[in-house]
Amino acid sequence: MEGAIHYLANDIFNPNVMQGIFDVIAPQYPDQLKIQEGFFPYEEYSTDEAINYFQHNYWGMTPVTALGVDPATIGIPSGFYRGYEFGYWGEQSVFSNKDLLQVKNPVKPYKADGKTPNLWGEQMMTQAIQHQKYRFNILKEAFCGALLGDGVFHFYGDGVDAYYPGPGSTNYILNPHYRLSAVTAGTVTYGGWTTGGTWATAASATPIYDLNQMILYMAQKLGLQVTEIWLSRKNAQYLIDADETAAWIERSPRLAEAMLTVESGLAALNKVVGGSEGIKWVIEDRTYPERMIIRTRTVASTTGTVTVDNDACLGSLTTPTLMFHKADGRERLVTATGVSSNVISFTAGDLDMSMETGDFIIYNKRFMAEDKIIFKTTRTDQQKFGSLPVQTSPEDTFSPGVHMYAQETIKKPNWFVTQGHLFRGGPVVFNNGGWCTLDVH
Secondary structure, X not given: OOOOEEXXXXXXXXXXXXXXXXXXXXXXXXXXXXXXXXXXXXXXOOOHHHHOOOOOOOOOOOOOOOOOOOOOOOOOOHHHOOOOOOEEEEEEEEEEHHHHHHOEOOOOOXXXXXXXXXXXXXXXXXXXXXXXXXXXXXXXXXXXXXXXXXOOEEEEEOOEEEEEOOOOOOOOOOOHHHEEEOOOOEEOOOOXXXXXOOOOOOOOOOHHHHHHHHHHHHHHOXXXXXXXXXXXXXXXXXXXXXXXXXXXXXXXXXXXXXXXXXXXXXXXXXXXXXXXXXXXXXXOOOEEEEEEEEOOOEOOOOOOEEEEOOOHHHOOOOOOEEEEEOOXXXXXXXXEEEEEOOEEEEOHHHOOOOEOEOEEEEEEEEOOOOOEEEEEEOOHHHEEEEXXXXXXXXXXXXXXXXXXXXXXXXXXXXXXXXXXXXXXXXXXXXXXXXXXXXXXX
């Protein structure tokens, strides 16, 4: 984001965009902003002072004063001031005059007389702004999830390549001692306990011990009290299946009865790692679609490769399972055999329909990393996801929140209307946030 402006200009009249993304591909979860609300509570600001944040640490203690004497003040050293630069986030759709005046509704092209066209016009613009708001919420949730699990964010979609905090592989939100790993058997680098290694290896894994040691490490070394443990269903299953867990279960028949499902198993294990007041377990397995536009045609059951606009959403994956989607709604689930330089390889016989330029491929990406356990703490005042005052146009006054706008531009003899929404904001993490991660597979 880095203070830059990122607009997504959609080919909004393409049926793939209008129906595919909103109705077919991306389910609208009731807890759509669960991660943001849980870790980055949204806050609006309405004063100019909110534009520049500063960071400071405590600096010593005031000297003892006599009773009835005003306490001395502690100055904030200038070295701890830090300004935060936020980015502009937004989307816009451009409607040209020929489209608004000529494009017919594909569902009902004509009115009852069969001759007068039903032009999409206003209906299209209304639908576009709904899509934009929905997609924008998905982007914010994916952004927050990436910061928690991976410590970095990289999003590519519709021509926009966005990073936070930066494109470098060493850019992270949290310092290393907040990001521990139990993957390799032996002593954990910062925590100091001896782990059995990756949780995927049931015979040697020590998940209950790792969890307890992580909670102890956070309390004694970092001064953080754990309130919630967020994990993927796969990690929850590894936790339940480990031989060490089975040993715990064998000691208590009642515990065994409570381990029939992952959810009930976690509730039972809370008695082991949670203490008297308990720790909340949250399984986070939601996904969102990242879209790759097809740039080369394929022939059904014949072509074994396809070139896309950008394969950045796949990261280092070489054999992902992808959804090939056509404008008419047909789709095929295909497992790739290789990914290199925006070229995706697959078994030709697995794709029995031809793909045209402009069709797209969907990779359903997780909101939160699958291989990490996220420990949420009581230090919830250390991070915010705030919006700052923005202007929708030079004539408007500053006000917080997400702004919708429309602008008509005339370039004789043609004209077009731009409609979209704009948001200025991003995460504010004071020092290190109120969470830690444990890599377990």
